[in-house]
Amino acid sequence: MSSGYGLSGGQSRCFPFWQELLACYVVNTTTDDDSGKKKCLPALEDYYECLHHKKEAAKTRALQAAYRKALLAHPRGDPPKPGAIRNLGLLDAEEDTKAVLEASK
Template identity: 60%
Template sequence: MASGYGLNGGPGRCYPFWQEVLGCYVVNSSEGEAGKKKCIPALEDYNECLHHKKEILRAMKMQTALRKAEAAPPRENSPNAEQIRSLGLIGKEEESAAVLAQR
């Protein structure tokens, strides 16, 4: 909220980020434009808290990658569900013994 108060009367969700931006500007105000450039990371954090643009973009990229993976044809040599479940270790005692005997 613009007043600095949240929905339940306490401080707003992004108010600590805004205080950080103001503190940065106060500390670096004597340096002019160079001082403002030092506050860019704090201002970006505040804007992300308000609008969640980076978070939304990341979620959209993940959804796109998931859709692409689902639409891709299956791999030729992919393991079946039983091989994945057992990791190839259960029910292979004879093969395991043969491998250990070679050492």
């Protein structure tokens, strides 16, 4: 939050970026001339990134896409067999159930 108070009552995570942005505006603009705002675009961009994480999310999506592409290009050499999946109770559950019931008799 730009108020400076976070959810737990302390300083919010983006408050230092907000202070930097305000300091840039104070130094580079006056009431008569707003042309100095262009100098503050990097600080504004940093503040928006802190708030919304757009660049970080795009980077994560790109890494995930590259990982999926690499997996498709080089498939796994030893995929799990249906017998191994049975341990999770997903396949052939009837046989496991019969084996458990016979053992308990």
